[in-house]
Amino acid sequence: MNTIQSDEPLLQVHNVTRYYGDRVGCLDVSFDLWPGEVLAIVGESGSGKTTLLNCLSTRLAPTAGAIEYRMRDGAMRNLYQLTEAERRLLMRTDWGFVHQNAADGLRMNVSAGANVGERLMAVGQRHYGNIRSTADDWLGRVEIESDRIDDDPRSFSGGMRQRLQIARNLVTHPRLVFMDEPTGGLDVSVQARLLDLLRRLVSDLGLSVVIVTHDLAVARLLSHRIMVMRQGYVIEAGLTDQVLDDPREPYSQLLVSSILQV
Amino acid sequence: MPVRLYLNNVGKSFTMHLQGGTIIPVVDKVEFSVNTGECVVLGGPSGAGKSSILKMIYGNYRCDQGQILVTIDDEIINVADAEPRKVLQLREDTIGYVSQFLRTIPRVSAEDVVAEPLIAQGESEDNAVKKARSLLARLNVPERLWTLPPATFSGGEQQRVNIARGFIAHYPILLLDEPTASLDAANRAVVVRLVQEKKEQGVAMVGILHDQDVREEIADRIIDVTAFAADAAA
Numbered sequence: 001m002n003t004i005q006s007d008e009p010l011l012q013v014h015n016v017t018r019y020y021g022d023r024v025g026c027l028d029v030s031f032d033l034w035p036g037e038v039l040a041i042v043g044e045s046g047s048g049k050t051t052l053l054n055c056l057s058t059r060l061a062p063t064a065g066a067i068e069y070r071m072r073d074g075a076m077r078n079l080y081q082l083t084e085a086e087r088r089l090l091m092r093t094d095w096g097f098v099h100q101n102a103a104d105g106l107r108m109n110v111s112a113g114a115n116v117g118e119r120l121m122a123v124g125q126r127h128y129g130n131i132r133s134t135a136d137d138w139l140g141r142v143e144i145e146s147d148r149i150d151d152d153p154r155s156f157s158g159g160m161r162q163r164l165q166i167a168r169n170l171v172t173h174p175r176l177v178f179m180d181e182p183t184g185g186l187d188v189s190v191q192a193r194l195l196d197l198l199r200r201l202v203s204d205l206g207l208s209v210v211i212v213t214h215d216l217a218v219a220r221l222l223s224h225r226i227m228v229m230r231q232g233y234v235i236e237a238g239l240t241d242q243v244l245d246d247p248r249e250p251y252s253q254l255l256v257s258s259i260l261q262v
Numbered sequence: 263m264p265v266r267l268y269l270n271n272v273g274k275s276f277t278m279h280l281q282g283g284t285i286i287p288v289v290d291k292v293e294f295s296v297n298t299g300e301c302v303v304l305g306g307p308s309g310a311g312k313s314s315i316l317k318m319i320y321g322n323y324r325c326d327q328g329q330i331l332v333t334i335d336d337e338i339i340n341v342a343d344a345e346p347r348k349v350l351q352l353r354e355d356t357i358g359y360v361s362q363f364l365r366t367i368p369r370v371s372a373e374d375v376v377a378e379p380l381i382a383q384g385e386s387e388d389n390a391v392k393k394a395r396s397l398l399a400r401l402n403v404p405e406r407l408w409t410l411p412p413a414t415f416s417g418g419e420q421q422r423v424n425i426a427r428g429f430i431a432h433y434p435i436l437l438l439d440e441p442t443a444s445l446d447a448a449n450r451a452v453v454v455r456l457v458q459e460k461k462e463q464g465v466a467m468v469g470i471l472h473d474q475d476v477r478e479e480i481a482d483r484i485i486d487v488t489a490f491a492a493d494a495a496a
Contacts, residue, residue, distance in 0.1 A: 034347055192368040199367070221367070225346050239321060239346040246323045250279035257280060 008070065010035050010176060010208050011056070016065035018051050024232040025051035029065070031227065031237065035175070038202060038209040040223035040240065042216060042255065048232040049212045050180060056210060057097055057178045058087055069176075092122045096169030096177035100184045102161035106153050106168065112139060113149040115168050123172055138167040142197060159190035163197065170201060177202075179211040183218055195221055216259055220244055228252045263297035266333055266466035267319070267435055272342070273327035274314055275492060287492030288314045292328070294485050298434070301457060301467040301480050306487035312470045315487065316437045318342070319468065320359050321349035332356060334434060354382050358436045360428030362443055364412060364420040372415070372423050373398065373408045379431040390430070397426040401452055418444050429456050436460060438469035442476050454479045 009032040018025035026048035033039055041049040054060035056067060058079050068076045072094060082090070091097070099105040106115050116135035125131055136146055142163035153161050162182065169177060182198065183191040199222055202209055213219055219226055220240055227237040228251065236249045247253045272292035278284045289311040296302045304312040317323040318341075319330055325342035332339045334356055341349065353359075358379070367375065376394035381387055398408055401422040407415060412423045425441050438457075442450045450473060457480045460467060471477045477484070 037347065196367065196369045224350055238324075239349055241322050242324060242346075245317070246276075248277070248324070253279050 008035075009033060010037075010070050011210075012068040012076070013056065014066045014068075016052065016055050016062045016067060018048075018055055018060065019063045024048070026055070026229070027232040029227075029234050031234075033176075033208055033210065035208055036206045037225065038207075038211065038223045040219035040226045041210065041212045041229060042214060042219055042226060043229035044214065044255075047229040049229050051232075052229070053178055053180055053210060053212045057095065058082075058091070059097075072175075092119065093172050094174050094176065096172075096174040098162075098165055098169055098177060098179040098182045100181035102153070102158070102165045105165040106161065108154050109152060111150045111152050112144065112156070112164055115153065115164060116171050119168055119172050134171065135167075138171050139164070141201070142167045143193075157190075158186055159194060162186065162194055166198070166201070170205065170207075173205070174207070176208045176210075179209060179213075181213055181215075182211065183213070183215065191218075198222060216244060216255065228255065263299055264333070265295045266298050267468070268295040268331045268333075269293060269315070269319070269328065270331065271328035272315070272318065272325055272330060273492070274311070274318060274323065274325060289487070289490045290327075290492040292487075292490045296435075296466040296468055298464040298466050299461050300482045301461060301469060303469045303471055303477055303481040303484045304487050305484045310487040311490065311492075312487050313439060316359070316439055316468060316470065319435075320353070320357060320437055322359075332435065354379075356434055358428055358431065358433035359439070360425055360437065360441045361439045362421070362424075362441075364424040364427075367411075368413070369411055371409045372403065372412045375412060375423060376426040376430055379427060383431050393430055394426065397430055398423070400456075401426055402449060418446075418449075421445065422449060425453060425456070429460070432463065432465075434465060436465050436467045438467060438471065440470050440472060442471065442473050450476050 011033040013029060013031050016029045017027050029052055041052060043049050051060065055062045061080060067079045069079055071077050097105065113132060113135040116138050117131040120131050120134060136149055139146065139149060144160060144163060153164055156164060183194055186194065195218060211222060223240045225238065226240045226243045227234045228243065230251045236243060236247065236252045243252060244256055247256050269292050273290045274288040276286045276288065278286060292315060294302065304315060306312060314323055318325045321341050328342065330341040332341060332352065339348065339352065373391055373394045376398060377390035380390040380393060395408060403419055403422050407419065412420050415423065421444055442453050445453065454476055457467065
């Protein structure tokens with residue numbers, strides 16, 4: 001994991017709060033994310049981590065608070081003051097979103113190559129041969145054989161679908177990728193392969209990542225920094241190995257001590 | 263010789279919330295400094311807090327009290343209150359850590375595990391792997407293992423991979439957490455030579471070493487950690 005030399009944050013989150021009626025989603029969350037930094041959000045189901053991820057990725061408007069993002073021109077912009085066209089361009093080009101369920105992030109009835117190529121067309125590429133060769137190159141980088149390029153993802157295993165979803169997201173060279181339990185629901189051996197692949201891609205491409213996971217082993221392997229959430233609040237945050245090896249809050253200690261030793 | 267590392271009034275305790283909030287004092291009023299080219303060995307029985315001190319210097323454990331000052335060129339950084347990204351940067355270019363156990367990464371070969379810290383410091387992949395191989399050879403790791411992931415290696419082989427990984431890059435400060443614990447005499451001698459070379463390069467080292475012979479050969483000073491016992495200070 002290479003660290004981050006830039007002096008300016010990519011994403012600044014100020015007091016983000018989201019209510020569902022009277023019920024709390026997440027409360028008063030603030031942090032900065034730096035270029036090349038991987039931040040893990042951990043906590044049990046219902047702790048608000050997915051709500052926060054959805055607020056950050058403009059999929060769910062916060063009730064209060066502000067989120068600023070450094071655009072490619074260097075200007076900090078409030079995400080919820082972007083025009084719809086700007087926001088969609090951001091999501092198509094500069095951002096990625098890796099869903100737990102690959103079917104939510106893929107088009108299941110078009111070919112693997114088209115799934116990857118579609119994002120390229122969305123950023124204006126029109127040359128069929130170039131699009132196909134870039135798609136083929138990316139399938140290789142996520143370890144999908146070239147001869148599967150014309151198959152649709154319904155015929156893929158869970159692990160392959162997840163790798164295809166990653167290729168689809170990374171082909172436009174985004175600077176920021178959101179991931180929601182990317183290894184959830186996969187066999188352990190498939191998980192290990194996916195994690196190793198993610199670790200390399202993130203480090204080679206210098207990606208910033210916000211990853212939601214309930215698996216502390218995933219957080220330890222992939223992230224530089226960790227935030228522990230409980231009942232909507234961030235209760236503890238810091239260097240990943242510091243929080244996992246020297247947890248301070250009662251709930252963090254419970255989380256860490258609940259890991260089964262193999 | 264300039265001071266590279268200075269611990270000032272450092273204190274640490276653990277609060278065990280799952281055991282009814284029991285507070286376990288670890289160390290209190292830790293004070294010592296390490297010069298460039300010097301190897302300081304922490305002494306004292308298990309449980310005295312030696313490892314906790316090393317882990318605080320590395321930023322792996324939080325430091326409750328005091329300062330951990332690292333001097334690099336004209337800059338003085340307090341690890342105890344540095345931001346996470348500053349600590350990560352220190353770990354990349356300033357503070358190395360040789361732990362007892364290798365945390366293996368699936369599918370990464372031994373030579374790549376060893377080369378990684380040098381690549382992170384900007385060395386080319388070719389040169390880093392070349393240097394990794396020469397270190398693995400010096401530490402008598404059989405050549406047929408170099409391209410395999412170390413997960414299935416024996417304890418001693420894993421430890422030697424870990425030592426190679428810790429020594430490959432240049433860090434002005436190097437922390438040694440029982441690097442020779444399960445090594446035979448020949449390999450212990452290799453580690454002693456590696457430490458001597460680091461000294462000649464001006465590296466400041468803090469170590470925990472239980473082998474009497476290794477300790478005598480590399481320690482410039484021994485600091486008795488029981489002097490910093492937290493309950494003694496109460």
